[in-house]
Amino acid sequence: MRSLSPPAAASRRLLRPLAVLTAVLALLGPGCARQTHEPFPVPAYLEAPENLQGNRYTLDAEIDAQLEWREGVGRLLSVRPLSAEAGARLPVFVADSLSANLMVAQRYRLELTVRRGGLLHVNALRKL
Amino acid sequence: MRLALVLLALLAAAPLRAQDQAAVAAPAAPAVPSASQGPKSAAESAFNALGTANLESDTLLKIIDKAFDTDSDAFNPEDGTLNWKGHTYSLGQMRAFRARFERYLSQPESIDHDVYRAILNEIFSLLSTRGGEAAGDNTRKAWQLLYRASEYEADGGASLAVANQVFNAWRIRDERDALAVTQGELDRLRRRQQADLSFSGDTMAREGTTAAADAVSSGAATLPGVVAPEINVGNTGPGAAAGGRSDSAPAPRSAPAGASGGSSTQGPVSQLFRARDLSETEAKIKASEAGAALTGVQAKLQFQTTLVNLFLQRRFQHCLVAASFYRYIFKGTAQSLEVGRKEIQSFLPSTDLALTVETLEFLAREAINDTESAMQAVRANYADGRLVGALERLQETFFLGEYLPPVAQFEREKKQTLLKLYQQVDTARKLADLKDYDAVERLVGEIGVQARDFRDSEVLSALRAAQRMSTLALYAAQQAAAAGDFLRAQEGVARAASLWPLNPAIKTYTENMADQVDLGSQAAQLFDDAMKRGDLRRVYDQRSELAIALLSDAVRGPRLKETIEKLSRVEIFLAQAQELLAQNNAFAAWEALDAATRLVPNDVQVNQRRGELAPRVASFVGRLDAARRHEEADRPAAALTQYLAAQGLFPASSLARQGIERASARLLDELGAESAAGGPGAAAAR
Structure with missing residues (x-):
């Protein structure tokens, strides 16, 4: 908050x-969406993502591009944190089970989990 | 070989054109291989061209045909025969034949020859004035002169043969005269024997009749009225009337009736002996007549044989002399040729012509005329400096009129000049056989200076053709060696050597091959060391030398090629990086250097450039480096993050784009696998 x-x-x-x-x-x-977790520490993640594994964060970001999509699995998006310096982009995974209609340049509040390998797994999202 | 034939053709006589070409028996022409095939590749074309052969071009073949047309030649050097007017003279073996011609060229003029020729002219003169009362004396003088002529070397015994034949004919004629006397005597004897036999027979018949009449008379005394018949026993024939009674056995033509009693010699036994004597005499007459006829025919045939032999031996002057004697000795009815008809017939255009001694005489005169006109051509050619033509004409004329004065009297200095030319051409031919084309070329040049009608350009073109074909074969060998086909290379070298053994390019080629072997071993060592150290740059810097040296190395050759191609691409990247730096695009330059590094990680030049550029692209490189480390540590999400960060620094980065694609795909693969396995992702999704 x-x-x-x-x-x-x-x-x-x-x-x-x-x-x-x-x-x-x-x-x-x-x-x-409600901000239920800490804001995502972008610099810390970029520096050492493995240190954040297992944590849950909230990230307000703008969808930059869809990197990859696999049916039945989900999609990989690159998002621009609204709070971070310009140019920084983060990859997030949005499972198909969320049934979200995502488009480039939309802004969302993302509830994230840093999973193994530093994967930013979106648990929930809400359009801002 | 063809070149040798050209030169041999110059040595050989040019053709005497036979008047009846159809009658010419064509000698075997030299075998002429020919053909040409179309080329494919360079090496193939070279070998195909050689496979045709051949060395011989159409031009050369035409030269050979022209200079050595055996179909129309009067002189065939293959078997040493001379063809004149469709008839072939056998001149013995080629070696002896040529030796005779060389001997003729080297012989000095004979002083005796003038005397000899004067004697022959005297003989001709005597024989031509045979008419009149002095005919017999002239003929006898001419016959005596033949014995004088035979003493000269140039005569070769031909005059003696004619003289002996004339003497033989005269002897046979004398024998026939003696035989005629004998025949007359025998005829006289036969008539006398016939008369004796007739008379004896008549006498016997008369005595028998008388005895019968006496018996009848005595019987009539006892038997009156009986008359004895009259019997005619007289010999009424002309022979009997002519008498011819033998002197040794004279018989009374009319014996007194009273003396007939037991004193008569006309008994049956003696009559039988007389009949036998007559038969023997008649047999002798028949035998004598047959012998006379046989002797006459034999003499004629012997003389005609001598005539034909003289003609076929090209003793045309003696043939004329003998024909004159023949005409004098034998009658007009004996002028038809009985021997050598087939041989003489071959000289004539038609088989319907009557073959007589005059025919032979005509042919001999024509040969003499041909020889004289040919010698005029020889002199004209010589005077014009066309020595080759003069030599050819002289050679063919020599073989026809070897024994005739125009040939024998040819000036010695001219003969020596032609002999020198003959020997030079012969030497050139032998050198051509040995394929020493350089020596042939030099000699041909000398001959060309000496004889302005010498076809040196044709010989030289044949030389050039042979040399070109040899060089072409060598090129083909080089190409085959370059392609690693050493079998064909060896074949090409062998062919080049067979075409022109002294080809200097062959020596160069073999030396180069030896050098190449040395260079090859050195280059192999250098290449192996460089590859072992990973110093591809050194291999690339010495690529030209190594390429030549290792071209035939089946193992190192492909590796060298691969290395050169790799370093060529590195060079392109280096140039590209330099250009990008010039455009102040350091990230792109780095990416170019990075691509080069992936090709040759240890290349000094690339690493040096990278080192120079690194400070300017440190953040970008740091992101990429971190991404690679995460990727290698199987952390695709972290790698993707770094790639995205790098792309944020240089949006056009191909490295970042490729990394993003690669990491994204891998990440989704893992998530998909987890989802299928019901892992954490799936649980989270649920």
Whole structure:
């Protein structure tokens, strides 16, 4: 939550009611993704992905390209983290079982698991 | 071989054209291989061209045909025969035949020959003025001169043969005269014996009649009225009337009746002996007549045989002399030839012509005329500097008119000049047989200076053809050796050597082959060392020398080729990297160098360039390097991440693109396998 919309300290007091309202709406709105994990540490991942194996993160990213797709298995996407510096791209795997209609340039909030070998496995996603 | 034939043709006589070509028995022409085949590849074409043969071109064959047309030649050197007017003179073996001609060329003029020729002219003169009262004396003088002529070497005994034949004919004629006397005597004897026999017979008949009459008379005395018959016993024939009674046995023509009693010699026994004597005499007459006829025929045939022999031996002058004697000795009815008809007939265009001594005389005169005109041609050619033509004409004229004055009286200095030419051409022919073409060329040049009608260009073209074919065979051998076909290479060298054994290119070729063997062993060592060290750059730098040296190396050759091709591509990458750097595209230059490195990881030049470029593309290279390490560590997801990062630095990177494709495929393979196995992915998906 901190990482998704870090409020300015000065306006924290004014925004609290709005945040409460937003949280309520998020809980009530069906299909709406909620940031349930830590934000994905892009630099750490690029530096040593094996160190993040087994962790779960939340990543807001824009779909850059579909690298590969195999029917019945899923697709590999390259995404651009919205928080990272320009140019950085991460590969994520979206299983077919998620039945997501993904297109380039769409922005999603991705619930990720860093699996063996550093694979970023998308467990859930929500369009931003 | 063909060249040898050309030169041999120059040695041999040019043809005397036979008037009746159809009657010429064509000698065997030299075998002429021919053919030509179309080329395929370079080596094949060379070998095919050689396979045709052949060395001989159509031009050369034409030269040979022209210079050595045995069908129309009067002179056939193969068997040493001379063909003149359709008839073939046998001149003995070629070696002896040529030796005679060379001897003739080297012989000095004979002073005696003038005397000899004067004697022959005197004989001709005497025989031509045979008419009139002095005919017998002239003929006898001419006959005596024959014995004088026979004393000269140039005569060769021909005059003696004619003289002996004339003497023999005269002797036979004398014998016939003596035989005629004998025949007359025998005839006279026969008539006398016939008369005696007739007379004796008549006498016996008369005596018998008388005895009978006496008996009758005595009986009539006792028997009156009986008359004795009259018997005619007289010899009424002309022979009997002519008498011819033998002197040794004279018989009374009419014996007195009273003396007949027992004194008569006309008994049956003596009559029988007389009849036998007559038979013997008649037999002798018959035998004498037959002998006379036989002697006459024999004399005629012997003389005619001598005439034909003289003609066939090309003793034409003596043939004329003998014919004159023959005409004098034998009558007009004996002029028809009985011997040698077949031989003489072959000289004549028609078989219907009557063959007489005059025919033989005509042919002999024509041969003499031909010889004289041919010698004029010899002199004309010589005067014009056409020595080859002069030599050819002289050779053919020599073989026809060897014994005639125009040939014998040919000037010695001219003969020596022609002899030198003859020997030079002979030497050139022998050198051509040995295929020493350089020496032939030099000699041909000398002959060309001496004789302006010498066809040196034709000989030289034949030489060039042989030399070219030899060189072509050598090229084919080189090509075959380059292709590793050493069997054909050996065959080509052998063919080149057979065509021109002294071909200098053959020596060069063999020396080069030896050098190539040395170079080959050195190059093999160098190549092996370089390959062992992985120093392909050195192999590439010495590729030209190694390519030649190892061309026939079945093992190293392909490896060398592969190495050169590899380094050629590296060179392309290096050039490409340099160009990209010039365009300030360091990432692309790096990728080019990276491609070169994959070909030759240890190449100093490539690694040096990479080292120079590395600082400028460190981040990109770092991503790629990390991606490769992850890929090698079986972490395709991490590798994919690094590849994506590298692609972010250089979007056009082919290395990154290929890595992404490779890692993506591998990752999905793993995920698919896990999904099928119900692994973590599948569980997560569920």
